[in-house]
Amino acid sequence: MLFNSIDFAIFLPIVFLLFWFVAQRSIKWQNLLLLTASYVFYGWWDWRFLSLLAFSSVVDYFVGGMLHREENGRKRKVLFVTSMGVNLALLGFFKYFNFFADSFVHAFSFFGQEFSARRLNIILPVGISFYTFQSMSYAIDIYRRKLTPTNDLIAFLAFVSFFPQLVAGPIERASHLLPQFFKPKTISYQMMSGGLKIMLLGFFMKVVVADRVALYVDAVYNNVGLHTGWSYMLATFFFAFQIYGDFAGYSLIAIGTARLFGFDLMQNFNRPYFSASFREFWGRWHISLSTWFRDYLYIPLGGSRGSKARTYSNLFTTFLVSGLWHGANWTFVMWGAIHGTYQVVERLAQELNFPRLPKWLSIPLVFVGACLAWVFFRAATVQDAFHIVGAIFINPGHGIHVGDIGIMAFSLAGVFLLLGIEIAVEYFPNVSLLHHRWAPVRFATILAMLVWIITLGVFDGSQFIYFQF
Amino acid sequence: MKKLLIHIAIVLALLAVVDRLAGWGLDWLRDHSPDGRYFKTKYSLEIAQEDVIVLGSSRGEMNYVSQVIEDSLGMSCWNASRGGQGMPYFRAIQEGILNRYAPKVVILNVDDYDLEFPPNYEHAGVLRPFYHNHPEIHHILDQTSTFEWLLMQSRLYAYNSSYYYLIRPYFVQGLDGKTSDKGWKPRVDTMSVEMGKNLEPEPPKMPLNPEGVALFDALVKKFQDKGCKMFMVVSPNFGRSVDSSTTIEYLRKTSRERDIPLFVYSNDSAFITKPDYFTDPNHLNVEGARLFTSDLVRHIKPLVVHNQQLSSHD
Numbered sequence: 144m145l146f147n148s149i150d151f152a153i154f155l156p157i158v159f160l161l162f163w164f165v166a167q168r169s170i171k172w173q174n175l176l177l178l179t180a181s182y183v184f185y186g187w188w189d190w191r192f193l194s195l196l197a198f199s200s201v202v203d204y205f206v207g208g209m210l211h212r213e214e215n216g217r218k219r220k221v222l223f224v225t226s227m228g229v230n231l232a233l234l235g236f237f238k239y240f241n242f243f244a245d246s247f248v249h250a251f252s253f254f255g256q257e258f259s260a261r262r263l264n265i266i267l268p269v270g271i272s273f274y275t276f277q278s279m280s281y282a283i284d285i286y287r288r289k290l291t292p293t294n295d296l297i298a299f300l301a302f303v304s305f306f307p308q309l310v311a312g313p314i315e316r317a318s319h320l321l322p323q324f325f326k327p328k329t330i331s332y333q334m335m336s337g338g339l340k341i342m343l344l345g346f347f348m349k350v351v352v353a354d355r356v357a358l359y360v361d362a363v364y365n366n367v368g369l370h371t372g373w374s375y376m377l378a379t380f381f382f383a384f385q386i387y388g389d390f391a392g393y394s395l396i397a398i399g400t401a402r403l404f405g406f407d408l409m410q411n412f413n414r415p416y417f418s419a420s421f422r423e424f425w426g427r428w429h430i431s432l433s434t435w436f437r438d439y440l441y442i443p444l445g446g447s448r449g450s451k452a453r454t455y456s457n458l459f460t461t462f463l464v465s466g467l468w469h470g471a472n473w474t475f476v477m478w479g480a481i482h483g484t485y486q487v488v489e490r491l492a493q494e495l496n497f498p499r500l501p502k503w504l505s506i507p508l509v510f511v512g513a514c515l516a517w518v519f520f521r522a523a524t525v526q527d528a529f530h531i532v533g534a535i536f537i538n539p540g541h542g543i544h545v546g547d548i549g550i551m552a553f554s555l556a557g558v559f560l561l562l563g564i565e566i567a568v569e570y571f572p573n574v575s576l577l578h579h580r581w582a583p584v585r586f587a588t589i590l591a592m593l594v595w596i597i598t599l600g601v602f603d604g605s606q607f608i609y610f611q612f
Numbered sequence: 613m614k615k616l617l618i619h620i621a622i623v624l625a626l627l628a629v630v631d632r633l634a635g636w637g638l639d640w641l642r643d644h645s646p647d648g649r650y651f652k653t654k655y656s657l658e659i660a661q662e663d664v665i666v667l668g669s670s671r672g673e674m675n676y677v678s679q680v681i682e683d684s685l686g687m688s689c690w691n692a693s694r695g696g697q698g699m700p701y702f703r704a705i706q707e708g709i710l711n712r713y714a715p716k717v718v719i720l721n722v723d724d725y726d727l728e729f730p731p732n733y734e735h736a737g738v739l740r741p742f743y744h745n746h747p748e749i750h751h752i753l754d755q756t757s758t759f760e761w762l763l764m765q766s767r768l769y770a771y772n773s774s775y776y777y778l779i780r781p782y783f784v785q786g787l788d789g790k791t792s793d794k795g796w797k798p799r800v801d802t803m804s805v806e807m808g809k810n811l812e813p814e815p816p817k818m819p820l821n822p823e824g825v826a827l828f829d830a831l832v833k834k835f836q837d838k839g840c841k842m843f844m845v846v847s848p849n850f851g852r853s854v855d856s857s858t859t860i861e862y863l864r865k866t867s868r869e870r871d872i873p874l875f876v877y878s879n880d881s882a883f884i885t886k887p888d889y890f891t892d893p894n895h896l897n898v899e900g901a902r903l904f905t906s907d908l909v910r911h912i913k914p915l916v917v918h919n920q921q922l923s924s925h926d
Binding site: 149150330332335336339548549550552553586589590593594597598599600601602 | 619630631766769772
């Protein structure tokens with residue numbers, strides 16, 4: 144079920160009313176209701192994959208319990224490997240089987256060997272990368288003795304499948320989210336109204352900005368070879384806002400929806416395009432994933448505890464894996480490698496005591512660097528990406544594809560309005576029209592946003608980009 | 613909770629008021645548009661009484677010169693085509709026209725691969741501003757999304773994304789053809805050499821799309837049932853000779869079975885090899901459109917005259 148669909152507009156109030164009716168009476172029933180609602184939400188897309196979600200969750204629930212009770216180090220390791228193996232096998236099979244099969248074939252043919260591998264007709268289950276990571280973190284934390292497992296299966300299943308963040312995050316840690324399933328809930332005006340306002344901003348970012356600029360981005364990126372470097376440049380600039388509006392918008396809707404049920408989800412984006420360094424960028428972009436990789440990959444690899452070379456290698460490896468997490472395509476691997484390189488170069492510059500750039504220069508530079516990496520993220524193939532980069536930097540040509548002037552005008556209006564909001568929140572945090580102390584200003588702002596969404600939003604039921612990851 | 617519900621109710625009430633007020637203003641802009649896309653659609657749905665109606669997508673809109681048809685056939689003509697549209701739009705316009713009168717002649721432009729692809733109902737969403745005044749098009753527009761009928765309760769939604777083309781004619785006129793062009797959208801530019809080199813490859817042979825075919829069949833049947841003399845035309849594309857596609861084969865079959873003359877120009881070397889006649893590889897410029905329309909009406913005229921003679925004998 145998509146957040147920007149009528150189905151969800153009907154589903155949410157029903158679940159909301161049932162939830163608050165039940166939550167006042169019994170936490171057990173409340174969790175059972177959330178579990179049922181979450182499975183309905185997920186099954187709306189394809190009910191067959193519910194078994195996958197249930198299987199992954201049940202394995203981690205039981206392995207988590209056993210890991211906690213077991214004292215023998217070797218047996219604990221076996222249990223831990225079992226949990227990781229199951230999750231990574233599911234992810235590997237459904238997401239990466241064809242990618243690795245194709246890559247093997249290409250590698251063999253590159254060396255002049257004919258080799259054929261059978262491709263499987265595999266459907267990628269929506270959000271599999273998100274819920275397996277959330278479930279894995281539970282087992283890892285118990286293995287590290289940082290978390291006590293729950294003995295309430297229903298609550299655990301509800302935690303893994305919690306519908307607001309099930310298919311595109313934020314990827315929550317059990318230590319933060321799971322205890323909230325056991326706390327009695329009380330309705331508060333502040334919480335509800337705050338949740339609805341967050342959702343409103345999320346919808347604005349999704350349907351007014353992301354889906355609108357996507358029309359131009361698709362027109363250019365789906366016809367690589369037919370456009371000038373200027374058009375690729377504009378399309379890439381738009382894509383930076385498309386992916387941000389799409390993903391941050393989804394996260395905001397998820398956070399706002401969770402608040403309606405009395406749950407607090409972690410912040411996932413913090414105006415990343417105002418970052419003055421790539422290190423800061425990753426502290427502001429997809430925070431739940433970057434902290435996941437930091438805690439469960441970068442630090443176990445050795446983090447910055449070893450030699451400098453080892454630290455760089457760990458950083459680069461983490462970003463390479465992060466790239467692969469985003470999709471089974473070499474374009475994503477390249478995207479990860481570019482960001483890994485940025486991190487390494489930045490650290491090197493720091494260690495060599497290079498002078499720090501002023502913010503007015505470093506912020507645009509980081510944005511341009513991020514855009515360069517987005518080319519690889521958005522392009523269909525690595526060859527296409529190189530063609531685009533070449534056209535932008537070496538042979539921009541003449542003219543720019545404008546396409547439909549209406550779409551272009553609304554795209555620019557959406558992007559600059561979002562930029563204005565971001566600047567206001569970043570530099571004038573006390574000036575929030577949505578939370579203004581004077582009620583008419585708040586109402587007028589909400590009304591203006593609703594009108595803008597209805598009049599200029601794109602309502603074709605388009606998918607959130609991050610579902611595919 | 614009570615406070616929240618009251619505040620939500622206030623916001624929704626205000627939204628409903630803004631929606632209605634803006635709706636009136638937007639309806640006024642639509643109804644008084646001096647020319648442009650909304651003027652043309654309104655004319656097709658509500659005003660047109662012409663003897664000859666041309667229906668098609670952008671090729672229909674740019675390739676058929678109403679004046680040439682009028683001068684040659686001695687009948688009034690309105691080009692009801694619209695760029696980017698397909699069978700769902702044609703069916704909706706047909707409903708609007710036949711609700712008022714039956715044109716004597718209908719020229720239907722079909723693209724050479726039209727019926728191989730599923731009909732794009734979303735594109736027909738440009739008709740949303742006309743939804744409330746035209747119950748006869750509801751069954752088409754309601755298919756643009758699952759809960760379209762519900763969304764259409766909002767007047768603002770009906771005008772979603774339409775503002776640029778709604779307001780433009782008040783400042784600049786003639787960009788979609790002057791009113792005197794009677795629906796034709798003339799293009800004066802001639803395509804560049806570069807354009808001629810970057811031609812779209814011919815799509816592979818594909819089966820017919822049953823949904824598209826059903827809409828096409830319904831369109832043809834309804835015009836014929838109302839006694840309209842129909843002609844089907846496949847217009848030319850530069851540098852691409854298409855003598856036979858699944859769509860063209862189906863048109864030939866329909867032509868035989870329903871006795872509708874079919875004119876296939878997509879293999880006509882008098883056009884497809886002449887870049888000077890095109891504004892881009894898919895659309896004729898003014899010169900090309902005049903020649904094409906003249907050539908077409910030369911073939912059509914005897915059949916129309918014959919048909920009129922038969923009608924007068926009835």
